Amino acid sequence: MSVPLEHDYIGLSDASRSSVESSNISSDSETNNVLNLKATELSLGLPGFSKNFEENGCCTKFEPKNFMLGAKRGFSDVNLDVNGGFEKVQGLKGDLVDGVVKVGEEKKKDAVPSAKAQVVGWPPIRSFRKNTMATNVSKNGDAREGSSGSGGCLYVKVSMDGAPYLRKIDLKVYHNYAELSKALEKMFSCFTLGQCTSNGVRGREGLSESNLKDLLHGSECVLTYEDKDGDWMLVGDVPWEMFIDSCKRLRIMKGSEAIGLAPRSVDKGKNRN
């Protein structure tokens, strides 16, 4: 059975954070949430960063909720209920009468658009369709957000911790990890923090996947990607073809944060109908 993930609102306060850690979720996503929160904390510290984090330019409306939405983009599976007007999660005994009445009273739509808690079996869509649409999203990458959507390109967003804005690249243009790494280095070199990119990458034509892994693991920065299941993986673990087939977005993380990222495992623990 496909069970939607449910999480409490990841706020900036300690109270919210502890509710994230105690909520009843799978280990993969728990790791993701912890990472996400940490990233959030770090990023707040840099001047000018938080305003521009939202790609669509909602920078004038900066407030914690919007910021969380930006962070949420990295984990599009996770939907968080900000208003708390309606909170019905599987396995919890909800106070449903109050829940229904509350929604009407609080007029949810007045608030800044917020993520919603995933309610079991709502909206009423059959599992086959849900599973199929999830695969569709990954096949198109971010193609629906402006690019042609044809079979010829596979645009994914690339973010780098500490960088003021995101970039978009076409994965189909590259043929192996070496080319990708080179291109990213060029693209983000102006935002390099410390020794993020190694000098040795230049001119390394026949870079094997394992070499790249060693290189990245050894350095301060780590290249990661979100796969079609919504999990964050280390780039370089799987064959190139498999990687571009499942990569939805890329993120250059600080090496210290990448601890705990799961290597690709056969059993991802997801249940499907």
Place this chain on the structure above:
Amino acid sequence: MDPNKKRVDSLFPDEVLERVLSLITTHKDRSSISLVSKSWYNAERWSRRHVFIGNCYSVSPQIVAKRFPNIRSVTIKGKPRFSDFNLVPDDWGADVFPWLSVFATVYPFLEELRLKRMVVSDESLEFLATKFVGFRNLSLMSCDGFSTDGLKAVATHCKNLTELDIQENGIEDLGGHWLSCFPESLTSLEILNFASLNSEVSFDALEKLVSRCKSLRVLKVNRNISLDQLQKLLLHAPQLMELGTGTFMQELVSGPLTELKNAFSNCKNLLTLSGLWDATPLYLPVIYPACARLTFLNLSYATLRSVELANLLAHCKSLRRLWLLDTVGDKGLEAVGSCCPLLEELRVFPADPFDEEMNLGVTEVGFISVSRGCPKLHYTLYFCRQMTNSAVVAVAQNCPDFTHFRLCIMTPGQPDYITKEPMDEGFGAIVKTCTKIQRLAVSGLLTDRTFEYIGKYAKNLETLSVAFAGSSDLGMEYVLGCPKLRKLEIRDCPFGNAALLSGLMKYESMRSLWMSACNVTMNGCRVLAKQRPMLNVEVIKDEESDDSQAHKVYVYRTVAGPRRDAPPFVLTL
């Protein structure tokens, strides 16, 4: 026998009566016929060939077998509909095997089995394939419990198979080898649908199968079949009436697109087109030659934008039924309104139901455009993120012939987004204006007033789905007044025991009632069960909920008594 009746009957020998009755096919008519007199009852039971069982627990296989000795075709529905949305635990029941084992004895010449929301094991499929020599038609929709091994058995043993229709089942996919199990001698296939299976079948085996089955009229392949492969299949089967394509995109085109276009053009009988996975503006035009004849186009797996859809629909003058993804947006629906005047059914599914940031989808604007251009619309399923009362009122006025109106405003309890009022007046307009309304699904913020309207005006309503709505017990009490109500499914509403018990006299005239996450208690259910012995009042226990609350209640009429196969978490009161 009553002497008066005997006089009448002698004018009309049983054989003649049976002959006449064999022409009556719908089960409702037959049901009426059987009530006329004892001899008509007998004539009807002997001449019936198809039996429809809407709830597998409402009757036992033995009772069916006893009444109808000559059945060739059976349709059985099992789990409550909300099991499609994970509200019913696994192992709840609805196993088909007890039925099959009785049928093997009583109906050895069974030809057709159509199952919906039943549990079907591989053993059951093997049993079916081997015990019923003349078996021809198998349709499994939203079933679970089997794997592709079960399909292997069917393909191998059913020598006269004409239909294999596997739709949206919880199937364990162990590979596509099952398709290769059809023997070379099998040429009788007319319907083959494996669109919702994910594994790869041998294209060679499929191609050979398609080319030797000259009567094939429905072919729906899965996403793994490429465009090149599709082209070959179409060359072998230009007689197809219904086609479900595989993926509609490929990186390297081996031949010019004109060949593919011609292949579609040659399918002169094509009325239904579906599949179209990953369809893009590059390849979609190949179907244009076939569009003028199409009556049903299912684009609900193709993430099309408004322009692509508009270009496509310009060729689809004859469309009666259209299924879409909400990626087409309101502009796409505008195109629907202008291009498809004969449209009778529109379903719009959400591409991203859980992530509203990605794609706004369709709104009240699109809904109104369609209703303006398509006055014959009578069936809609519409998922949206915003709606207004005035829009729904307008839709009702533009399309007064609605029989099926299923509107899903995706945020639970959301009001009219402009006036902030409940959606009562919108749904009220639907039931007031559309007097033929038969099936209704409501959503958004709704007070008891909506249900007051429904109870008062929806004289033909048979099926009602309610979620996150209502203010008090009165809501449910109102709708129980609908004279033709047969199925009522409710979740997350503030209806309690008073509401449940107000239907005491009603439930025996209905097929079933489902209530989950409402305010019903075990005591309330016990009262109902005690007063109505012809009902099964079942409570599905939830580990988390406390013992006095009845978290999930399923009530249905039955002549078979309490279930004997109920799992420990289902309590029959």
